[in-house]
Amino acid sequence: QSVLTQPPSVSAAPGQTVSISCSGVNSNSETDFDVHWYQQHPGKAPRLVIYDDNIRPSWVPDRISASTSGTSASLVISGLQPEDEAVYFCQSYDSHVGNKVFGGGTKLTVL
Amino acid sequence: QMQLQESGPGLVKPSETLSLRCSVSGESIITGDYFWSWLRQYPGRGLEWIGYIYSSGTSYTNPSLTNRLSILVDTSANQFSLRLKSVTVADTAVYYCARVNIYYGDAFDLWGPGTMVFVST
Numbered sequence: 635q636s637v638l639t640q641p642p643s644v645s646a647a648p649g650q651t652v653s654i655s656c657s658g659v660n661s662n663s664e665t666d667f668d669v670h671w672y673q674q675h676p677g678k679a680p681r682l683v684i685y686d687d688n689i690r691p692s693w694v695p696d697r698i699s700a701s702t703s704g705t706s707a708s709l710v711i712s713g714l715q716p717e718d719e720a721v722y723f724c725q726s727y728d729s730h731v732g733n734k735v736f737g738g739g740t741k742l743t744v745l
Numbered sequence: 746q747m748q749l750q751e752s753g754p755g756l757v758k759p760s761e762t763l764s765l766r767c768s769v770s771g772e773s774i775i776t777g778d779y780f781w782s783w784l785r786q787y788p789g790r791g792l793e794w795i796g797y798i799y800s801s802g803t804s805y806t807n808p809s810l811t812n813r814l815s816i817l818v819d820t821s822a823n824q825f826s827l828r829l830k831s832v833t834v835a836d837t838a839v840y841y842c843a844r845v846n847i848y849y850g851d852a853f854d855l856w857g858p859g860t861m862v863f864v865s866t
Binding site: 681721735738 | 790791792793794807808809841843846849850851852853854856857858859
């Protein structure tokens with residue numbers, strides 16, 4: 635069972651905007667630890683798309699953004715394209731167990 | 746451009762030791778900017794951080810695996826490795842090596858393609 639909670643799936647049509655939530659961030663700590671997001675296509679390794687809560691690496695389009703608020707984080711993808719269909723994972727640090735932790739992943743379907 | 750590549754046996758018997766190696770190409774593993782990490786992904790999708798090591802040999806491991814786990818670095822070969830003792834079927838997973846970027850908040854910013862490991866008789 636993942637420490638960070640994500641919805642199992644979300645879907646939207648091409649061109650629309652979708653949000654993926656991640657709850658349980660920093661719930662065991664007084665320190666704010668960074669949240670990172672990864673995209674994984676079938677049969678491939680995960681790929682970093684957001685680091686430090688809301689920063690895009692150079693290879694990620696600006697259609698992808700993220701934010702944090704309290705014990706939740708959100709990934710937002712606008713102008714959905716077929717290639718955005720993938721599983722998205724959030725990741726942070728749980729100081730209670732001294733461990734990097736992941737959400738269970740959210741399958742994004744582009745209808 | 747740096748690349749990572751895992752290698753090791755695809756099948757291990759229960760109670761034996763799993764040994765995997767990650768070969769780093771394109772840049773020296775002796776850089777102050779990165780840690781070198783192992784992760785695994787279970788058949789049901791879940792991802793688990795196993796541990797990471799710095800080029801100096803200092804390592805940090807998942808507390809749930811510490812008593813079975815060794816992570817080593819071989820700077821002369823530009824590789825790092827994982828040894829997991831007393832494996833069970835619960836250790837069946839895709840194993841990934843990845844780079845931890847200290848300038849990206851310790852995010853895993855580069856991954857190997859992964860290697861599937863089955864624990865079975």
